[in-house]
Amino acid sequence: MKHVYLIAALLTACISLWGCSPAEREVTESATAGANENTQTENHWRVETPTIDEHSFANSNEVRTPHLHLNLAVDFAAKVLSGYVEFELEYLDADADRLVLDTEMLAIARAEAYTNGEWAATDFALGERDSILGTPLSVSLPAGTERVRVHYSSSPNATGLDWVAPEGTAGGEHPFLYSQSQPHYARTWIPIQDTPTERLTFTAELRTPPELIGLMGANNPPNPERTGVYQFESRQKIPSYLMAIAVGDLDFHALNERMAIYAEPSILAAAVAEFDYTTDMMAVTEQLFGPFAWDRYDQLVLPPSFPFGGMENPQLAFLTPTVIAGDQSLVSLIAHELAHSWSGNLVTNATWRDLWLNEGFTSYVENRIMEAVYGEERALMERMLDAQSLDAALPNLSERQQVLHIELAQRDPDTSFTAVPYTKAQQFLFFLEERFGRDTFDAFVRQYFADFAFQSLTTAEFQDYLERELINPNPGQVSRNEIMQWLYAPGLPSNAPKSQIAAFERVAEAQALWFAGESIDISAWSIHERLYFLTNxxxxxxxxxxxxxxxxxxxxxxxxxxxxxxxxxxxxxxxxxxxxxxxxxxxxxxxxxxxxxxxxxxxxxxxxxxxxxxxxxxxxxxxxxxxxxxxxxxxxxx
Missing domain, CATH: 1.25.40.320 (Peptidase M1, leukotriene A4 hydrolase/aminopeptidase C-terminal domain)
Incomplete structure (x- = not known):
């Protein structure tokens, strides 16, 4: 996903980074600089959460929910989803007598427990609302409860849902609904254990207006008919922030047997022309980092109101139409969202303190994809522009925000989405690649994805793995102090890799000639060269x-x-x-x-x-x- 930095023109110039590019996906444009450091409300500092994730009330240390089933109706007139969610339960504490879920602005109608082969009403209670975390929902578990149902409806103001009026769509005739669950907004449309520490499979039934197509971040049936009732299954475990839903007037174009593009009819052809290289990107990523672990990789073009470049929802990546430039000049965003199928979706940060594990690895894999498909020069130009954006961002961030393993202390997790977990982390991984050599580092990354597939891990767990599997077997290449500086110190280490590209030197020379009054021909320049000209x-x-x-x-x-x-x-x-x-x-x-x-x-x-x-x-x-x-x-x- 998500791929945002709030720092001025350089930010908007960046192509392969979140705010400027793919990482937006991913949800970061909401990333803020030091100005937001003191804007927290008082009560969230006092909240106690039961697990290592400071951004969830869920008691997943006592009871887990390894599978959920959704049954929802989509009401565009009221701008609500209504129905129920059903959880299968896994007890870590045999004496647990309640299930605690995260909610925000949800209307809870009733709860039921499945015990001794029967459904029966059970007590529930909503706790005190926290301005960051929302409201905990506690559901009583009678002895022997195997499953729980919560009947509810969402709010028209749910942060995780965007109800787009017809005039905000490409076609202008039908409304559109899409979700944005990252980082902690799934709780605004599902009562759920909303933490990346836990993963689940899911099934769903969705009822929509009959003229619209319903999709979810799951194994969507190719080219679905407009029936008004849609069923979904996600067999691979995902964290809650990857729960996704979309409903709109959509057409379908298959790229191959496991990849397709969904878009409104009027923009589908342009989207296909822009994104058809995704098949090549998939092939090189599998060659580099291991097999694609999901059933499908479909892409959905959203209305222009989507705040980010993309969101990496498994099996249904969300994309902004603003990336359709007609010349594939902005498709590093496509590479970024695809890369998340390995880093983030397959191997996930356990908490939002560990966001760099998602976005840094994704930014690294993205650049490797761009190099393999479009050539080394383009990949190096994108790295340099990203580095410029990071250099511009750092002075506007507090020292706390400059650290990869960021201290959040229950601050809004959106504030962790800055240039740091994207580009500083990407540079850390290129530093490791330079020290150990590409062949050795590629083998390490490939094994990392395999060893932690469908798991969530912390920075400390990654550090242990790094030392055991890469540093210790290759002594003398990287010191422990260097690793500690990258992970836990603010700013950039002095050994950060510096990318140099002759193309930008030629741009600088051409710029000097232009300002001297001479004409220059930029017709063959890439988007990166044009942006370098403008930002300098x-x-x-x-x-x-x-x-x-x-x-x-x-x-x-x-x-x-x-x-x-x-x-x-x-x-x-x-x-x-x-x-x-x-x-x-x-x-x-x-x-x-x-x-x-x-x-x-x-x-x-x-x-x-x-x-x-x-x-x-x-x-x-x-x-x-x-x-x-x-x-x-x-x-x-x-």
């Missing part, structure tokens, strides 16, 4: 130079959203009026945080711009996801 401009660029650049490089009218968002921040900072109409058009047509947040920040830098930003936000707000609204409102002081 002189600060005193003139209006005439901006106009010439816009005219020669087609910036204001570009269809590449990464270039557009970078250019618009430059145009706003320099009061380049011809680009201003495109600012409003962009901000009111998409909700991807990696692209819009830098533009809002640029507007908010002046009193006049702040008022303009508030005016535009008033228009755009109804179409934004709640996570997008939260971040934009922080920028605008609303």
């Amino acid at each position: 401009l002189l600060s005193d660029i003139s209006q005439a130079q901006l106009a010439r650049m816009d005219r020669e490089f087609n910036l204001t009218n570009t269809q590449n959203n990464s270039v557009l968002s970078t250019w618009l921040t430059i145009a706003i900072a320099h009061n380049y009026e011809p680009a201003m109409p495109r600012v409003e058009e962009m901000l009111t047509s998409m909700g991807r945080l990696a692209y819009i947040l830098g533009v809002y920040r640029a507007l908010a830098a002046t009193p006049e711009g702040l008022e303009e930003a508030k005016r535009i936000y008033a228009i755009a707000e109804p179409s934004y996801h709640v996570l997008t609204r939260d971040q934009v409102e922080q920028v605008l002081g609303l």
